[in-house]
Amino acid sequence: MDLKHRKKLAAMHRIQEAALDLFEEQGFDAVAIEAVAAAAEVSPRTVYRYFGTKEMLVIWDEADEFPVSPLAAEFAVADPIGMLRGTFRAAFAAMDEAQLRLIRRRVALIYRTPAIEAAYLLHSYEKSRAIAAAVGPASGDAFGTEVFVHAFVGAVVGAMRHWCHSGFATPPFTFVDQALTLLEHGFGKRAAP
Template sequence: MRLSEGDRAVPGLRERKKAKTKAAIQEHAVRLFRAQGYDATTVEQIAEAAEVSPSTVFRYYPTKEDLVITDDYDPVLIAAFRAQPPGLSPIQVLRGALRETFVAMSSGELNVQRERILLVLSVPALWGASLNNLTENLWMLTDMVAAREGGAPDDAAVRTFSGAVFGVMLEVMFRWAKDPGVDAPAELDRALAHLEAGLPFPPKDGLTST
């Protein structure tokens, strides 16, 4: 389901506690999946590690796959995207929104995101389950760009832009998953800047194009 871009109220104490519990459950789940294997880890073990009941785990994550493929960063990115100042190109808007989203994430949160990507890439069941999420994220980006530029989501220019940006983002995320030394926020910003510049290749053997 596509997320609404409507205004969102600042969460109260109850909502913040729920968000903290949900994040803790996922963190423990990802840690256990990586340590002892996805199939070998039970929801009961995750619940015990997070100090909640199995029913609480299922309340936040209806399926075992959801413990890996679900996150709550889309609303943050949407809000940051909408808040960018006028006069920027679509890529500049996205770069600014991504910077704000990453700045709000702690190093621990970033590590959990990397571990999630690793699990998706290494567990066939998770890769299959994540395909729908990837499609939804592409549609979300398309909708955001169309709304910002005053176009339609099915415009060729909007779809081409979203596809190109999405490809760049996936390449950086996959590279980050395989190499923990990659500075994902910086690399993503650099890659999007390169895309905006027209994807120039460096000259070979000291020759320049005419």
């Protein structure tokens, strides 16, 4: 990787770190981009060039940069839930404590701040639709694929939200796993307790 690219990534991490510190301390709305830029020792213009919007300072995740594994396609048609479960399990298992801590900080800010949550929801749907567009045509059911992808994003967002509001007590995969199981079996009639 280029020296330029490495410097840019390092700067993005420094800027995001500074932003999270300030947002946690003073609240998202009370912090101006100028303050973030000053704390990270870059110009405000650079913050916008790198992140585009203020919300992206929280939403941005380096892992999102990598393209979806082409392997996904072959699993997608027959057993989409199983494929997604495996992907999430692997992703969470590969994280060290530092990465997990970063995710917790970001998730807490996302669900505490409506403006960030809105941007995050759109971001999630757009990413998922991109995956669906790459994988979907093989299924031959555009409508079903679209509804599935949207329901899936909704379920995962709900799971992450619950993880956040439960104080991050249990590992995140627990919640995602349970949410996927619910999605797998459907929400038909349930016996009254």
